Amino acid sequence: MRVPTGISELDAMLHGGLMRGDVTLLVGCAGTGKTTLALQYLVNGATKFHENGLYITFEEMPAQIYRDAASFGWDIRKLEAEGKLRVVCTSPPVLVQFVEQRNPIDAIISEINAKRIVIDSISHLENFIPASELRGELYRLINHLKMKELTSIFTAESHEVLGNQLVVTGVGLSFLVDCIILLRIVEIQSNLKKALTVLKIRGSDHDKQLREFEITPQGIKIAAPFAQYEGVLTGAPRRSFTEEAGRAWAEAFVRKRR
Amino acid sequence: MTTIPLSKLLGAMAVPVFIAILVALNILEPAKLDPALIFDPPLLIPTVNLFVSLVSFLVAYISARGYLGTGSTTLVFLGGGVLAYALAYVGSSTFLFQGSSNIAFTISAIQFLVGSILNAMGVVLALRASEESRPVRGKIVLLYVGVLILMVLVTVASSQGAFPPFFIPGVGSTPPRMWVLGTAVCVFALSSLGVMRLYAESKSDILYWYGLAMALIAVGLAAFFLQRVVGGPIGWVGRLAQYVGSVYFLVAVLATRGARTKGTPP
Numbered sequence: 237m238r239v240p241t242g243i244s245e246l247d248a249m250l251h252g253g254l255m256r257g258d259v260t261l262l263v264g265c266a267g268t269g270k271t272t273l274a275l276q277y278l279v280n281g282a283t284k285f286h287e288n289g290l291y292i293t294f295e296e297m298p299a300q301i302y303r304d305a306a307s308f309g310w311d312i313r314k315l316e317a318e319g320k321l322r323v324v325c326t327s328p329p330v331l332v333q334f335v336e337q338r339n340p341i342d343a344i345i346s347e348i349n350a351k352r353i354v355i356d357s358i359s360h361l362e363n364f365i366p367a368s369e370l371r372g373e374l375y376r377l378i379n380h381l382k383m384k385e386l387t388s389i390f391t392a393e394s395h396e397v398l399g400n401q402l403v404v405t406g407v408g409l410s411f412l413v414d415c416i417i418l419l420r421i422v423e424i425q426s427n428l429k430k431a432l433t434v435l436k437i438r439g440s441d442h443d444k445q446l447r448e449f450e451i452t453p454q455g456i457k458i459a460a461p462f463a464q465y466e467g468v469l470t471g472a473p474r475r476s477f478t479e480e481a482g483r484a485w486a487e488a489f490v491r492k493r494r
Numbered sequence: 495m496t497t498i499p500l501s502k503l504l505g506a507m508a509v510p511v512f513i514a515i516l517v518a519l520n521i522l523e524p525a526k527l528d529p530a531l532i533f534d535p536p537l538l539i540p541t542v543n544l545f546v547s548l549v550s551f552l553v554a555y556i557s558a559r560g561y562l563g564t565g566s567t568t569l570v571f572l573g574g575g576v577l578a579y580a581l582a583y584v585g586s587s588t589f590l591f592q593g594s595s596n597i598a599f600t601i602s603a604i605q606f607l608v609g610s611i612l613n614a615m616g617v618v619l620a621l622r623a624s625e626e627s628r629p630v631r632g633k634i635v636l637l638y639v640g641v642l643i644l645m646v647l648v649t650v651a652s653s654q655g656a657f658p659p660f661f662i663p664g665v666g667s668t669p670p671r672m673w674v675l676g677t678a679v680c681v682f683a684l685s686s687l688g689v690m691r692l693y694a695e696s697k698s699d700i701l702y703w704y705g706l707a708m709a710l711i712a713v714g715l716a717a718f719f720l721q722r723v724v725g726g727p728i729g730w731v732g733r734l735a736q737y738v739g740s741v742y743f744l745v746a747v748l749a750t751r752g753a754r755t756k757g758t759p760p
Contacts, residue, residue: 481750482560488700489620
């Protein structure tokens, strides 16, 4: 059973969408579009697929969320008024309690019959929970969400903007989640471009290509793969040999007009 | 004053050396060749031809990538020409292996001619400094598929007897083959001169080795005029010239990487 994100190219990459009840880690450095993609997932769920959603943020106040969403044409206030979406600005300890006892978040899930949830960002838990307990807390949180049959997206911040190292999280979260979507900034011909790839989906095949994407006034738009380049994930890709050779041949055979 | 690297000098030497050997053999080789001097194992030619074909396919592919990346129409014709050259080897090897020498020589002669003409068109466009345009994938697909279809049509027509014989076993090449090959030799030689003229302006390693490769192809094809028997010394020197030409194609491809690391013109 698939849960479409409503971003058609991403759904194609995921072979139909996220798996129902799965937890997806959306990882990327600041400015890559994690929040936009996560919000788009919830808005599309509410408006196109009749699946209500809950957005939990530790970073931004609701007013900021409403304003930013409005720039993409998403009327969050209206969706909240219709009971299709709820934005909750809280702190990590509250989220952790949510696993342990009945609290307002659990109540909201029941109230709006949420099927989708976004936690933005899971990286904040590291500041509130001791490192030795973090993995266990995350494990409990993931299990709790799965028991509630929520299809979840966790955003996580990667600290490396460009470079050839990829550390998804420091606590082994990549092993706990079912799906990992990586957002990356890459430099191509002195331009910073955004790249997206699906690193894993448990129990399903997926598109393994690295694709360029943009944040447009309509939200995330995923474009063609970086087929002409090698080493894109290192942050400094170079053209593939045949592509480079083709361009060099063209340059060699082009006689400049005098 | 710029000095020419030794590798380039040695590379260029191959052309006069092959010509000199062919002239010498033509003078020294008796009209009736001793069977001991004939060397024609059945699998050797197809095997070496496979190398020529693979290198030529690589050049055709790189030309296609270059066109799609830049819109240079020159590369469409160069790629089509090299593809026709590769298919000449594929077709002739296949039919030679089956013992259909007339079909093999008909396919190779016509494909060599087509290859030479397409190459020449590419070189002429380069010399005229034609403008680049927006790359259209269909354009290059059309030409490449057209070259392939042409080979199929020539094969069918040749096997149906639609062409005059190009090769009669026991007799040798016929005038139609000589005319077709002769034209291809001239066109390849002229194209080589055109590429060398481009090289004189840009000093591009790619052009240097590409131009020499075309010259060696012309020399190799010219040897067919002189050979008296398949598998004789003249025939092998001609083939060797073409094989070395393929190595030069490969050097031209690898020159891309050298130019990138050294910052020299590609």
